[in-house]
Amino acid sequence: MASETAAGVETMTYREALRLAMREELERDPSVFLMGEEIGVFQGSYKVTAGLFDDFGPERVMETPISEEGFVGAAVGAAMSGMRPVAEIMTLNFILVAMDQVVNHAAKVRYMFGGQVGVPLVIRTPNGAGNQLTAQHSQSFEGWFANVPGLKVVAPATPADARGLLKAAIRDDDPVLVVENLQLYKAKGEVDTSVDGEVPIGLARVARAGTDLTLVAHSFAVTRCLHVAEQLQDEHGISAEVVDLRSLRPLDMETVAASVAKTNRALCVEEGWASYGVTAEVASRISTACFDDLDAPVGRVGMAEVPMPYAKSLEDAALPHEAKILSAALEVCGA
């Protein structure tokens, strides 16, 4: 469990921080309720909602059948009618069967009906790869959703952001996809529980300051980039700044551009496929916004462009591991 360090600051896991956000919002606002597969008696398939069913009961923590399209659609309807549903999709892979409700319906309602009604819906779901879960269970689709006007997409990389962004998402009047990451659930960090702690949607964060190169990432790729930044410093004397996007839509280009103006070099990293992906977008924007600042073409690293294989040897080769980020960083730096 979470342990106290300083007054109000607790060290907790990413998973516990998400749980805390839901607990706090369930207590604060009676219109908030949770729904999802196995989030009750089973305690959540990744245990994010553990204990909430016992404390808030089946009306506030609703277990659903395996019916993603049905219950996400029901969440859209409930959200249009004054409730604030937080729907858990067991993993991002399974949202594809509910894609119609998310993209054709939730994202369009406010605009399509002339601004008369909104959809204050949160969908939270883990994504990512690295546990040999194979092609249908190892995907990172956040770029697909960030492509859709009408949706907001956030992807926290730390426990404090996990709590803060989820709270902001629940309070938001529009549909927000909160992309979690399987590799981060156990990650620990400090969370100031003495304050409300909401993290505004649409603000990036400088996770590490540096002067020679900007590494742009989100979610688990931030962790990888922080390690690479250490290596660049220790082994090559290169000072890398790491910008954690936190929100993919809206995207905070100001923080990214300010960093690149300082470092003159950028490498964009993501866990998903880079072609047409988040890094495609960010790299393109850097090329436009920072054209005069750049000393080298913007680099990109993503997952190998294959469906994820099962064999450990192949999975390792497909993931955007630190060694790959490091060599791409050195290339951008001409080192």
Add this chain to the structure above:
Amino acid sequence: MATTRRRTQSRSARRPDAVAAAHAPQRPLDLLAALRDMTLIRLFEQEAERQYKRARIGGYCHLAIGQEAATVGAVAALQPQDKLLTSYRSHGFALARGTSPQAVMAELFGREDGCAAGRGGSMHLLDPDRGYLGGWGIVAGQLPIATGVALAGVKRGEKMAVLCELGDGAVNMGAWHEALNLAAVWRLPVVFAVFNNGYGMGTTVDQASAEPEIHKRAAAFRMPGERVDGQDVEAVHAAADALLQRAREDRQPAVLEVMTYRLRGHSVADAGTAYRTKDEVEEWASKRDPLALATQKLLAAGVAEGELDAVAREAQEAVDAAVAFADASPQPSVDTLAEFVYGDPRTAEQFARMAPGAPAGEAQVIAQLQQAA
């Protein structure tokens, strides 16, 4: 309009009971052979469980220990030209259909000689030579595909049927409704075998389904729907055989609800105790174990105990050989990572060139391709 009416009439004229009688099982089950398959599957899965705990097997590993009679009974009713599709709980299906334990274990180990070349793992076994068209990992995803496999069979004029296994949790997905409706309106020879093991992860059938007697839902598609004791391999075989025959002969799709139980958790990672009692599991293990039930029947029929011992011994030898084979098979080479993304191997080069950071030069590749062609 006229066509529609005619079709409706002919379908409602096909009374399930009447037709079922006309298709009494023609191939009686060889119970000893069935026990052999069940034993192999049981020992194979127990070994997989051990190997998973030793981290020789990764990812998800969904065992079907306790469901062997359902698997073997249903698969034994397939003819060589029939096709099989399953969910992710699929080790037993591959083995029952005749895929070698070596190839299956090597797949679980993620090795080159696995039945999916180490790409698929536990959830995605495949053996097209034996008509096994895959274990699928998205709940209900395989249902429309099974319908399409049957459609192809019909278009090619083959007298075949498709057996599509799914869990009780899959019947609330949109894909269930769409696949069954298409199978019915196009009159496709698919038998949807719902393996009702009482739970979808931790959710009971009653919690998940407004009509928990799943076979009754077949009525919504004017298909026959039957329920059978899934711990009795002969009963499963007889029911599956009759329905598959009707599928082959009359293009009659059907739902077969096979009542069974998984003695383990949802996957090896789940203890399976948060949502059910130890007593419940113990009750099924001690009184309804399909291997024990088949053994009792064989003994009662006068089969010698020595013969049954040999069954267990041979199965254990096969499992040991499978582990040794899997162990010796190499990990797939990293050079083959991009193999199989597309059918034409030359495409890989095009995509390598397109990857972020790669040099441009598509024209060069295309010129090469044109030269080669």
